[in-house]
Structures are given as C-alpha cells and as structure tokens.
Amino acid sequence: MVYDFDYTLVDSSKGVIASMNYALERLGMDVPSPDTIKGTIGLPLAQALDSVASRAVEEHEYAAFLRHFIARADEVMAPLTHLYPGVIELVRTLHEHGIRQGIVSNKLRRRILEILRRESIDSFFEVIVGAEDAPSHKPDPGALLMALERLECPPERAVYIGDHVVDGQAAAAAGVPFISVLTGTTTAEQLHEYWPVAVVRCVTELLAVLGIEESDAGKAAVG
DSSP states (O other): OEEOOBTTTEEOHHHHHHHHHHHHHHTTOOOOOHHHHHTTTTSOHHHHHHHHOSSOOOHHHHHHHHHHHHHHHHHHTTTTOEEOTTHHHHHHHHHHTTOOOEEEOSSOHHHHHHHHHHTTOGGGOSEEEOTTTSSSOTTSSHHHHHHHHHHTOOGGGOOEEESSHHHHHHHHHHTOOEEEEOSSSSOHHHHHTTOOSEEESSGGGHHHHHTOOOOHHHHHHOO
8 A cells, every 4th residue: 555645644735835936036036826826735846836836947957956956945844843633643654454554745755754663653654765766756657656666566456646747647557556635635536537436535544445443543534
C-alpha cells in the first residue's frame, strides 16, 4: 500500500502558502489567493509556479523560485504541517496486520521524514520516494514504480492512495489500482476519470475498504 503525502496523510496547506508567498514575492510576482495556492498542492513546483504566476515566467526564474520556496519551507513547513486525525492509528493498525506501506510524493523526502519522525511513525513506512529521488515527478509513473521495485511488489498487487489527478494519472500509467481520497481540493468527479477502485472521504476509511475491523483509527475519523 503506497500513499501520496500532502492532502492524503497530512494537511500542509499553511506551510505551502507561506513558502509560495515568500518565493513569489522574491520574484516580484503578485501573490494569489490562499485557495489558488491550495489548488497547486501535489504538483511539481515548476508546474505550480506556472499555474499561479501573474506574468510569463522566465527560464532562469524557475531555479530562483525553487531556491526561495525551499529556503522558506525549511523554516515553516514542518511546524505548519499536521497529520489528519487517525493517521497514526491507521498506519500502526495496517502494520500490525502485515500490510507493507510506502509513500510516493512530489515533496522532498527529507521533509516527509522530518514530519514522520516528529510523529514517531517513520518506522511504519518501508519505502519513501520523494522529489529528489526520481528523475521525473508525478504524473510520470517512475517514482511509483521505483517504490514498488523496492518493496518487491508487482503493480497489480499494490494500491496507490492519493487526492490529486496527478496521483490517478501516475497510478494508471504504472498499472497500479488507485484509491482516491477526498481530503484535498480535487473533487470525486475529477478523480473518477482514473477509475478508482474505491473512493474514501479520508484515509482512515481504508480499514473498511480492506475489511479490517474498525479500531481507534476509524473512530478518530468520524465526527
């Protein structure tokens, strides 16, 4: 079982907004609304910049944007990122049931690890593939296939859980069954195009999908 990270296991929107605003200001660009920035979460940073830029982006500005975004994110991203309710209990329960878990994200792996270690759940994930690990980012399937190779799991026996169309696209390209989760800004209708085998409101509903008896994880997600 492989997860996306942002808007799937965590809400990182405050950190992304702060980092995006900082980087755009350094480039002399207008700062968009928070909702506009939230809609970019999950995209590669270059694509996110293209989608919010108030003017045409010059080639040299992509590297500058990335540098400014990462510098600010190093300061604020982890403190402003929070696990969704029930995630700790969920990943512990699945681990206890012998289900191998991993993460594939367009976010930097070191940042993912910082957050997981803070919550003492990093040991539940056997593989983490982040933005610095693959030559191309989602929707390219390479990172997902890399994770499955490390898990020694064929695509048809895996499942990828994500909130964004790039997650559905990556899963489809990799031949991996896809479960869409609705904790992000993407609607069920938008994700339906990628033929999810299940649609869940939040990741803790995976227990019911897998037929695992409801535990504290499932209870924490209700109400």
